[in-house]
Amino acid sequence: MKKDYFVLALGNLKHRGIRSWLTILGVFIGIAAVVALITLGNGLRDAVTGQFSSLSADKLVILNAETGMGPPGSTAITKLNEHDIEVINKVKGIEEIVPRLIRITKIEFNKETEFSYSVNLPEDKNKVEVFWGALNNIKTESGRLLKTEDRNKIVLGFGVAKNLFDKEIEAGDNVLINGKNFEVAGALEKSGSIQTNHLIIMNEKDMKELMNIGDEWDMIVVQVSDSKYTETVAEKIKEELRKDRKEDIGKEDFSVQTPLQSISGVNVILDIVNLIVAGIAAISLIIGGMGIANTMYTSVLERTKEIGIMKSIGAKNKEILYIFIIESGLLGLIGGIIGAVLGIGLAFGISGIVNLAFGSEILKVTLEYHLILGSIAFAFVIGLLSGLMPSFQASKLKPVDALRK
Amino acid sequence: METNNVIELKNVAKYYEMGDDTVRALDDVNIEIKRGDFVAIMGPSGSGKSTSMNLIGSLDLATKGNIYLDGHDIEYLEESELAQIRGKKIGFIFQQFNLIPNLTAKENVMLPMLFQEKDGAEREIRAEELLKLVELEGRMNHYPNQLSGGQQQRVAIARALANDPEVILADEPTGNLDTHTGEVVMKFLNKLNEEGKTIIIVTHNPELAKEHAKTIYSVRDGKIESVEKRVNGKWIKHR
Numbered sequence: 340m341k342k343d344y345f346v347l348a349l350g351n352l353k354h355r356g357i358r359s360w361l362t363i364l365g366v367f368i369g370i371a372a373v374v375a376l377i378t379l380g381n382g383l384r385d386a387v388t389g390q391f392s393s394l395s396a397d398k399l400v401i402l403n404a405e406t407g408m409g410p411p412g413s414t415a416i417t418k419l420n421e422h423d424i425e426v427i428n429k430v431k432g433i434e435e436i437v438p439r440l441i442r443i444t445k446i447e448f449n450k451e452t453e454f455s456y457s458v459n460l461p462e463d464k465n466k467v468e469v470f471w472g473a474l475n476n477i478k479t480e481s482g483r484l485l486k487t488e489d490r491n492k493i494v495l496g497f498g499v500a501k502n503l504f505d506k507e508i509e510a511g512d513n514v515l516i517n518g519k520n521f522e523v524a525g526a527l528e529k530s531g532s533i534q535t536n537h538l539i540i541m542n543e544k545d546m547k548e549l550m551n552i553g554d555e556w557d558m559i560v561v562q563v564s565d566s567k568y569t570e571t572v573a574e575k576i577k578e579e580l581r582k583d584r585k586e587d588i589g590k591e592d593f594s595v596q597t598p599l600q601s602i603s604g605v606n607v608i609l610d611i612v613n614l615i616v617a618g619i620a621a622i623s624l625i626i627g628g629m630g631i632a633n634t635m636y637t638s639v640l641e642r643t644k645e646i647g648i649m650k651s652i653g654a655k656n657k658e659i660l661y662i663f664i665i666e667s668g669l670l671g672l673i674g675g676i677i678g679a680v681l682g683i684g685l686a687f688g689i690s691g692i693v694n695l696a697f698g699s700e701i702l703k704v705t706l707e708y709h710l711i712l713g714s715i716a717f718a719f720v721i722g723l724l725s726g727l728m729p730s731f732q733a734s735k736l737k738p739v740d741a742l743r744k
Numbered sequence: 745m746e747t748n749n750v751i752e753l754k755n756v757a758k759y760y761e762m763g764d765d766t767v768r769a770l771d772d773v774n775i776e777i778k779r780g781d782f783v784a785i786m787g788p789s790g791s792g793k794s795t796s797m798n799l800i801g802s803l804d805l806a807t808k809g810n811i812y813l814d815g816h817d818i819e820y821l822e823e824s825e826l827a828q829i830r831g832k833k834i835g836f837i838f839q840q841f842n843l844i845p846n847l848t849a850k851e852n853v854m855l856p857m858l859f860q861e862k863d864g865a866e867r868e869i870r871a872e873e874l875l876k877l878v879e880l881e882g883r884m885n886h887y888p889n890q891l892s893g894g895q896q897q898r899v900a901i902a903r904a905l906a907n908d909p910e911v912i913l914a915d916e917p918t919g920n921l922d923t924h925t926g927e928v929v930m931k932f933l934n935k936l937n938e939e940g941k942t943i944i945i946v947t948h949n950p951e952l953a954k955e956h957a958k959t960i961y962s963v964r965d966g967k968i969e970s971v972e973k974r975v976n977g978k979w980i981k982h983r
Contacts, residue, residue, distance in 0.1 A: 343858055347851075354846040354887065648842045651803055652903065653831015653859040655824040738803040742842070 344658070348665035358638065359670065365634030366674025367681060369627025370718050374682025374710060375689070376623045380616030382690055382704040386531070387612050397566035398473070399573050401427065401559040401580075404592040417592070418555030426583045427561065430575040434564040437466045438556035440546055444539055446499070447515035449506045455499050456534070457516070457550075459543040460485050469562050474527075474535055482510025482525025485540050492524040498536035500526035516541070517549055529700050573597045624717070631674070631718060632725035635667050639729040646733040647741025656734040663730035664723060671722020675715035683711070749812070750833070750911050750942050751777040751800055756809035758795050769795040771966045773809075779910065782934075782943045784953035787963035794915065796963060797946040801913045802830050814910075831859050835904025837914035841896040843888040849875060849899045850884040856906040874902035878932065894925035901932055911942045918952065930956055954979070 352359045403419055424436055444457040461467050467487060471477070478484075485494040493516065500508045500523075508514065512523045516539065530536050546552065561576065563569045573595045580586075580593055646659055686704045693702045733741055753775040760767045770792045777783055777800070785800075787793040798804040799811055802818050811818050814833055818826055835856075836842075843852045853871035862870075875884050878898035888896055897917065904912050914933065918926030934956055937943045947953055953960050960979075962969040971982040 343864060347847075347855075347858070350851070351846045644842075645844055648844060649855070649859075650827060651801070651830070651836050651842075652856040653827055653907070655827045655859065657824065658859055737805065739798045740804075742803070 344661045345665055348662050348669065351662075351666060352669060362634045362638045362670050363674040363677065366631045366671055366718050366722060367678030369623075369630040370675050370678025370714050371682040371685060373620070373623045373627045373714050373717070374679050375685040377616070377620045377710055377714075378683065378686035378704050378707065379689060379702075380619050381707065382686070382702050384609065384612050384616055385705075386702050388609060397563045397569060398598065399561040399563065399569065399576065400596040401561065401576065402557075402594050402596065404594070418557070419559055419593075420554045420556065423556075423580065423583075424559060426579050427559065427576050429579055430572060432564055432568050432572045432575075433561055435465055435469050435562040437461055437469045437560045437562065439558045439560055440543070440550075440552060441557045442546075442550055445515075445517050446503070446539065447518075448504050448508055448512070451504050453503045455496075455503065455537050455539055457539040457541055457546060459546045460487065460540055462487050462543050469560065473560070475530075477527050477530060477535065479525040480528040482523065485524055485542065487542065489524060489542055491519075491521050491545060492541075493521045494525045494527060494538075494540040495523060496527050496536045496538040497529045498533075499539060519549055521545075531700060531703065533697075533701065569597055628717070628721045631671065631721045635670065635722050635725040636729050638670075639663060639667065639726050639733070643729075643733045643736070643741050643744035646730065647736070647738050647744065650734070650738040650741060659734040660727065660730060663726050667726020667730075668719060668723045670726070671719040672715065674722065675718025678718060679711045679715055682714070748778055749776045750779050750814060751775075751944075752810075752812040753796070753799060753806075754810045754812070756799060756806045756811060758792075758799065758804070759807045768966050770799070770806075773963075773966075773968055775800065775961060775968070777911070777942060777944060778959075779942055780937070780940055782937045782956060782958045783945070784957035784960045785944065785946045785963060786948070786950060786953045786960055787969075788948055791963045792966040793946050793948070793963045795966075796961075797913065797915050797944075800944060801834055801836060802826060827859070831856055832907050833909050833911060835907070835909040835912045837897070837900050837904050837912065837917050839916035839919040841888070841893070841900050841920070843896055843899055843903070845888050848885045848887055849880060849891065849902075852888070852899055853902045853906055856903060860907050870906065871902070874905050875899070877905075878902045892925075893921050894928065897921060897925070897929050898932070901929070905936070909941075911944060912936060914943070914945045916947055917945060918947075918949075 401419065401423070403417055419438070424438060427433070427436060438461075440457075440459040442457050443454055446453050446455055461470055464487070471484075479494070480497065480500075482494070485492060493514070495508060508523055508526065510523055510525050513520055514523060515521070521541070527535070527538070541549075561572070563572050577591070577595050580595075581588070581591060584592070586592065649659055649662075683706065690702045690704045694700050733744075753773055756770060756773045756775075757768070758770040760769055773792075773796060775785075775796065785793050785796055795804070799806055802811065802813055805811075805819065813826075813829060816829065821829065843849075844855065847855065850868070850871045853874055854867040857867040857870060872881075872884065875881055878901055880895060880898055880902070883891060883895060883899075888899070891899065897920075901912075904914075912933065917929055917933070921929060930952070933943050933945070945953070945957065958974050960970075960972045962972075972979045973982055974980075
């Protein structure tokens with residue numbers, strides 16, 4: 340008998356044609372908005388997190404006090420030097436110390452001049468491993484990675500190679516770095532980090548020669564042997580450097596940044612982003628839900644007379660409710676599925692445009708099954724309830740009153 | 745309750761509240777519908793005839809008095825019991841036809857049987873028979889908006905007959921039809937009456953009532969003005 344009501348409801352939907360589709364439209368616009376906004380919101384959060392993720396939990400960064408804006412360490416009054424490395428090396432629990440140079444560099448290609456960041460590829464094999472590790476072991480898109488024995492060769496970030504100049508730079512091309520000729524060995528693949536996409540990687544010796552750099556480093560990265568002790572090692576390094584420089588606690592002219600420290604600032608940003616994403620989700624759920632409720636409510640309300648007819652030919656309230664629950668549930672479900680598909684399409688489309696505009700894969704969106712299933716279930720339940728309410732009211736009317744509508 | 749009356753209205757009143765006023769649509773009305781009778785409830789518009797039709801068909805509840813449907817006082821019936829009995833005992837024919845627009849002629853005729861929980865095959869066979877009876881065998885899968893007024897009213901008649909009810913209750917059945925089509929519809933009702941069904945029509949048209957009915961209740965200003973019965977072709981006033 341239940342099957343008969345199902346068939347009846349389905350036939351009703353089919354014959355109502357455009358009215359059914361209009362109701363479904365009302366449902367799927369809401370759901371598409373919910374799915375698209377939440378998917379994009381999650382992508383946004385991941386993009387923000389991604390920008391900070393290059394600092395992993397087992398690395399420390401030592402910087403001298405700085406004066407202003409620029410690449411980290413490059414504006415320090417007194418630079419870090421080999422002596423500092425020796426001091427740091429006294430601390431136990433350190434696996435590797437990788438001193439880094441980061442400098443703004445002039446780069447000329449195809450008669451255009453631009454600026455980007457140069458960084459040094461260390462000479463020691465173990466340090467090289469840490470270096471690439473910090474870049475998430477990125478691969479090249481064309482050409483090859485830089486080797487320690489390369490001379491006058493560079494590897495470019497994706498953005499520098501593809502977008503910085505009118506003409507794309509390819510492996511084998513020659514460019515001028517601070518006026519000196521370098522051969523491009525390779526270009527890195529697209530990264531989620533804007534910084535990585537703007538890198539010019541060259542060998543330490545080349546960089547020191549080119550920029551006339553003596554005994555100085557912009558920052559020192561310390562790889563800790565066990566990430567459990569990162570904080571302890573950081574404290575020890577601070578202690579040794581303070582002792583060496585004869586400075587009091589709180590008056591240091593250097594800083595040791597632990598991932599926790601730098602991430603606590605990030606966490607505030609992430610919390611805000613998370614709150615905004617949750618707010619977007621809540622608003623879109625409310626608007627979507629209200630849209631569904633509204634369309635469903637009107638579509639049932641305008642059929643009050645039909646309910647009166649059914650009552651006068653012997654339908655019990657229960658049976659009227661069956662028919663309308665099945666109908667509005669189906670409308671909600673179909674609308675939910677179409678809306679979810681559309682919303683995903685929308686999210687991917689928008690992220691595609693954003694990525695195209697930035698020239699890097701900065702806003703990555705992913706299919707989230709619980710979001711998709713959840714929003715379809717949401718459409719189904721809201722559809723059901725908002726169809727149930729007016730049909731319940733109508734079925735409670737005396738047949739004569741329902742017929743009069 | 746041992747009675748020969750299918751439907752009985754005893755001292756029934758129906759009041760409507762209109763703002764501060766109380767409109768007395770019906771006051772102290774007594775109607776007895778005997779099995780096999782052909783009753784016309786007649787009166788001008790506003791007389792209360794539509795209200796009495798709604799009460800007779802148990803589509804509405806009385807303010808005062810008792811309404812008996814097949815011996816049951818409908819006031820004491822559960823909503824679902826009343827729907828069940830109504831669906832089984834009374835077949836409705838409305839002036840506006842009141843077919844469900846999203847269902848075909850056949851599906852419309854099958855619907856009352858669904859509510860009586862008859863199974864699918866039985867519903868289909870019966871619906872086809874009934875549509876043949878009203879000479880619509882070629883229109884079974886048409887939707888109401890693909891049918892003329894007369895055809896729709898015949899579908900409505902077939903639907904009213906679906907559960908083989910004792911009573912057919914028709915509200916101005918010819919009101920929306922031209923004279924000829926109206927005649928056809930009335931002939932069907934006469935035929936059904938000859939086969940033993942109780943027919944009740946509500947009309948404003950004295951000629952229609954006099955031509956077809958056996959008992960005429962004249963309603964005026966919410967009261968029964970007269971009851972006439974046809975005996976051997978002559979109308980005899982009872983009240």
